[in-house]
Amino acid sequence: MKNIIVLVSGGGTNLQALIDAQERGEIQNGKITCVISSNPEAYALTRAEHHGIKTQVLSRKNYQNNQIYTQDLLKLLEAEQADLIVLAGFMIILDKALIQAYENKIINVHPSLIPSFCGDGFYGLHVHEKALEKGVKLTGATVHFVNEICDGGAIILQKAVEIQNGDTPEILQKRVMEQAEWKILPQAVSLFCQDRLTVIGSHAYIDYKGE
Numbered sequence: 001m002k003n004i005i006v007l008v009s010g011g012g013t014n015l016q017a018l019i020d021a022q023e024r025g026e027i028q029n030g031k032i033t034c035v036i037s038s039n040p041e042a043y044a045l046t047r048a049e050h051h052g053i054k055t056q057v058l059s060r061k062n063y064q065n066n067q068i069y070t071q072d073l074l075k076l077l078e079a080e081q082a083d084l085i086v087l088a089g090f091m092i093i094l095d096k097a098l099i100q101a102y103e104n105k106i107i108n109v110h111p112s113l114i115p116s117f118c119g120d121g122f123y124g125l126h127v128h129e130k131a132l133e134k135g136v137k138l139t140g141a142t143v144h145f146v147n148e149i150c151d152g153g154a155i156i157l158q159k160a161v162e163i164q165n166g167d168t169p170e171i172l173q174k175r176v177m178e179q180a181e182w183k184i185l186p187q188a189v190s191l192f193c194q195d196r197l198t199v200i201g202s203h204a205y206i207d208y209k210g211e
């Protein structure tokens with residue numbers, strides 16, 4: 001059974017999707033053993049507590065920069081014996097020391113079809129504002145491994161979502177979460193925990209086991 005550590009900063013609806021999937025028995029060979037928040041006020045912490053999941057707060061406000069923050073985060077992850085680290089609305093760019101220590105063991109959910117609307121400065125609602133500004137007809141979500149390039153790691157799963165007339169960033173964000181993020185994140189976590197993901201070069205391959 002793999003120890004899944006979920007890193008959060010905000011509302012935690014993706015964490016909730018993982019908890020719900022776990023409670024439905026859909027996360028095979030893995031268990032959420034700890035939720036770590038960079039923000040002491042994050043509602044994600046309450047969600048974890050409601051389901052009896054251990055929480056830790058490592059407040060970003062107490063650190064001068066991401067590099068020093070990541071050093072303490074790394075210690076915490078080692079103490080928690082993390083097998084898989086899931087960034088579920090975690091709004092801090094991790095320093096390379098952590099990424100190297102957990103190569104191909106960190107996954108992130110991003111609210112667009114990478115390589116569109118991603119990279120530095122593209123996070124949360126802002127991603128949807130940019131998609132609407134551009135006038136694309138399709139957007140979606142991506143789950144990918146984390147490497148040293150922001151939103152640049154091997155893509156595990158993607159799901160497209162249609163943009164509709166009259167969409168606001170908030171309406172679009174909700175649709176992308178409901179139709180894409182909350183589905184593909186638990187799927188990717190379960191595939192990882194079953195050792196069904198292989199990374200070769202910049203690509204991630206899924207073992208479909210005859211599915």
Ligand code: GAR
Nearest residue numbers: 011012013014089109110111123124
């Ligand atoms: C989600 O839409 C997630 O994809 C996005 O922030 C939101 C967090 O919501 N993450 C990023 O933009 C990372 N680049 P949540 O706290 O309700 O899961």
